[in-house]
Amino acid sequence: MLEEALTYLASNMPAFRRSLETLSRIPSISAAGYPEAEVTRSAEAVVKEMLAAGLTHAEVIKLDGVHAYAYGEWLGAGPKAKTVLLYGHHDVQPEGRPEKWISPPFEPTERNGRLYGRGTVDDKAGVMVHVAAIAAFLKGAGGCPVNLKFLVEGEEEIGSDNLPRFLEKFKAKVQADVVVLTDTSNFDTGIPALTYQLRGIVAADITVSALDHPVHSGMWGGPVADPAMALAKIIARLTHDDGSIAIPGLYDDVAVPSDKVRANMRSLAYDEKLFREQAGVLDGVRLVGESGYSTYEKVWIRPALSVNAIEASSMAKVSNQIVDGARARIGIRIVPKQDPERISRLLVDALRRDPPFGCRVEVEAARGTPWWQTNPEGPAFEAALRAMEKGYGRKAALVGCGGSIGFVQPFTDVLGGVPALLIGLEDPICNAHSENESLHLEDWKKAMVSAVHLYAELAKV
Numbered sequence: 001m002l003e004e005a006l007t008y009l010a011s012n013m014p015a016f017r018r019s020l021e022t023l024s025r026i027p028s029i030s031a032a033g034y035p036e037a038e039v040t041r042s043a044e045a046v047v048k049e050m051l052a053a054g055l056t057h058a059e060v061i062k063l064d065g066v067h068a069y070a071y072g073e074w075l076g077a078g079p080k081a082k083t084v085l086l087y088g089h090h091d092v093q094p095e096g097r098p099e100k101w102i103s104p105p106f107e108p109t110e111r112n113g114r115l116y117g118r119g120t121v122d123d124k125a126g127v128m129v130h131v132a133a134i135a136a137f138l139k140g141a142g143g144c145p146v147n148l149k150f151l152v153e154g155e156e157e158i159g160s161d162n163l164p165r166f167l168e169k170f171k172a173k174v175q176a177d178v179v180v181l182t183d184t185s186n187f188d189t190g191i192p193a194l195t196y197q198l199r200g201i202v203a204a205d206i207t208v209s210a211l212d213h214p215v216h217s218g219m220w221g222g223p224v225a226d227p228a229m230a231l232a233k234i235i236a237r238l239t240h241d242d243g244s245i246a247i248p249g250l251y252d253d254v255a256v257p258s259d260k261v262r263a264n265m266r267s268l269a270y271d272e273k274l275f276r277e278q279a280g281v282l283d284g285v286r287l288v289g290e291s292g293y294s295t296y297e298k299v300w301i302r303p304a305l306s307v308n309a310i311e312a313s314s315m316a317k318v319s320n321q322i323v324d325g326a327r328a329r330i331g332i333r334i335v336p337k338q339d340p341e342r343i344s345r346l347l348v349d350a351l352r353r354d355p356p357f358g359c360r361v362e363v364e365a366a367r368g369t370p371w372w373q374t375n376p377e378g379p380a381f382e383a384a385l386r387a388m389e390k391g392y393g394r395k396a397a398l399v400g401c402g403g404s405i406g407f408v409q410p411f412t413d414v415l416g417g418v419p420a421l422l423i424g425l426e427d428p429i430c431n432a433h434s435e436n437e438s439l440h441l442e443d444w445k446k447a448m449v450s451a452v453h454l455y456a457e458l459a460k461v
């Protein structure tokens with residue numbers, strides 16, 4: 001079956017490319033204020049692809065107040081065969097600043113081997129990887145060695161809030177032996193990766209007030225406390241001079257990774273110049289954080305604090321005044337073994353503690369996302385690593401991810417801890433979530449070949 005599937009895949013690439021472009025033309029933005037009908041249209045288009053690939057019972061599933069899911073399955077391998085649940089999402093981020101796009105966001109355009117457009121890499125390419133691999137088996141080889149269930153979500157970009165409810169409702173339908181979540185990053189262009197760890201996030205909003213209205217800084221400045229200054233002092237005391245977090249007790253429950261995990265991280269290629277370039281760090285600005293940890297460790301397995309927003313007045317409306325209040329959002333990326341509630345409490349306490357000048361301080365904790373971690377060992381992970389090596393022609397890296405993905409935990413909860421394989425197509429220059437998002441087309445083809453091998457390898461597990 002495998003050879004036939006690979007042959008079918010190779011000869012049908014142009015058709016899969018057209019399908020990817022068709023999906024990418026639909027502005028399926030799930031954020032509030034954008035037309036829900038486009039997200040539904042996108043789910044319908046995905047179902048059409050699923051049916052064309054040979055899945056049976058493909059349908060749009062709509063829950064009350066939830067963006068449309070696309071779901072399809074093929075259970076022709078029989079009850080004794082393994083069942084693989086595939087996940088992707090068909091919704092996209094808003095387009096951002098239109099004037100920054102070199103080609104229109106919803107008109108997929110190829111330049112230098114990359115396909116530019118909103119959603120091309122995140123995550124319509126991921127969806128099409130599995131559509132293509134499914135078609136390769138079902139159309140090209142007349143069957144597949146594993147049963148296939150394919151769920152494509154419509155609101156990943158707004159946090160997958162309803163996914164636990166969806167999975168609970170369709171618990172019986174989505175049962176599987178392994179879940180393949182296709183929405184993460186490759187290690188680099190051309191170098192595949194399997195992600196086994198994600199950071200979580202907790203956040204809090206702080207409002208500092210000192211006056212019931214802004215006042216003239218000439219008439220009142222001196223004796224009157226400045227709430228913007230008070231907020232600056234509060235924020236400044238959250239970190240040490242090296243950028244590490246200064247909140248007492250914050251590092252107490254951070255897991256110490258095994259020597260094996262640390263050795264793996266140290267074995268990955270690292271180029272500081274490239275890292276700075278990819279992050280866009282300006283010349284002369286130092287990299288910061290705890291001493292004794294590598295850059296990957298700082299991003300994947302150590303907590304980090306950032307000021308996500310800060311607001312007092314605007315430069316556009318600046319005048320000689322003392323503002324009446326100031327606000328900020330502080331976020332902390334949390335790592336394995338850190339209890340989100342405890343970290344949230346520590347953050348809130350640190351923000352409330354000893355307000356400068358006796359200013360009024362109100363703090364509200366935002367809803368957090370827990371970290372996620374799996375032990376990337378055992379037959380399913382080995383199968384995935386073999387499949388990626390076959391598709392890309394080089395060994396896959398085992399990586400952590402500094403970001404937080406809400407959809408992972410709900411799957412492992414509902415499926416009772418079956419192996420979760422996190423793979424994906426983003427590379428460091430893909431600009432996912434930003435303007436000029438793009439997909440590396442050669443890597444996309446390699447990912448499809450990997451997916452065909454993956455189904456075959458998982459059948460043997």
Ligand SMILES: [Zn+2]
Nearest residue numbers: 122123156183
């Ligand atoms: Zn995504």
